Amino acid sequence: MTVPLTPSDRIAAVDSVIRGRRTCLQVDPDRRVERDVVAELCDLATWAPNHRRTEPWRFAAFDGDGRERLGDCLADALAARGAPPERVTKTRRKYLRAPVVVVVATSLGVDEVDTAERRDAVAAGVQNLLLAATARGLASFWSSVPVPDASELLDLCGFESGARAIAAIYLGHPTGECPPPPRRRAAVGWIS
Ligand SMILES: Cc1cc2nc3c(=O)[nH]c(=O)nc-3n(C[C@H](O)[C@H](O)[C@H](O)COP(=O)(O)O)c2cc1C
Numbered sequence: 170m171t172v173p174l175t176p177s178d179r180i181a182a183v184d185s186v187i188r189g190r191r192t193c194l195q196v197d198p199d200r201r202v203e204r205d206v207v208a209e210l211c212d213l214a215t216w217a218p219n220h221r222r223t224e225p226w227r228f229a230a231f232d233g234d235g236r237e238r239l240g241d242c243l244a245d246a247l248a249a250r251g252a253p254p255e256r257v258t259k260t261r262r263k264y265l266r267a268p269v270v271v272v273v274a275t276s277l278g279v280d281e282v283d284t285a286e287r288r289d290a291v292a293a294g295v296q297n298l299l300l301a302a303t304a305r306g307l308a309s310f311w312s313s314v315p316v317p318d319a320s321e322l323l324d325l326c327g328f329e330s331g332a333r334a335i336a337a338i339y340l341g342h343p344t345g346e347c348p349p350p351p352r353r354r355a356a357v358g359w360i361s
Contacts, residue, residue: 197341202232217291267340
């Protein structure tokens with residue numbers, strides 16, 4: 170029998186997941202994260218607010234050798250665009266640091282405002298994904314994607330042209346903790 174959470178339990182649970190989420194790459198790269206779990210996290214991302222319900226999120230999950238293909242794709246795209254060799258070399262191997270990397274992209278809107286609002290929705294979805302991962306005891310790391318609109322990347326991910334990758338999310342089982350960076354309390358301007 171499931172015992173429903175009291176309102177104060179719900180508040181404590183949500184607040185602790187929000188404050189406990191960290192950008193952290195201390196993970197075991199050789200310990201799998203089940204594909205079902207990754208699929209569930211992506212599904213939870215889609216519960217983010219989304220103006221006009223455009224469903225702008227696109228997901229591509231890389232595990233095993235797929236991570237190497239992602240690194241090669243982005244390294245080659247960077248090299249083709251004249252990036253420094255050190256950056257190219259680093260990019261080629263970086264996605265092997267976690268067992269799973271999820272690339273999340275946003276679709277192109279019909280105008281500038283729509284494109285911006287789609288991206289807002291996808292960013293909210295990414296936060297859902299990160300919080301859901303945290304609640305499941307997984308470490309996560311939101312990383313920017315080099316050449317986020319490169320056709321090579323969109324093709325590899327199976328995304329349509331015009332999409333733009335806004336996150337490469339590393340996921341894994343934690344091997345250590347990352348300390349929370351300092352944060353200022355939110356300054357709220359009240360107008361009444
Ligand atoms: C859009 C976006 C892109 C980010 N890209 C990177 C990145 O490329 N490398 C990185 O180290 N952290 C990246 N981060 C994570 C931030 O550095 C991190 O959220 C910040 O340091 C606060 O730490 P916390 O998430 O543990 O609270 C990114 C975060 C966002 C929202």
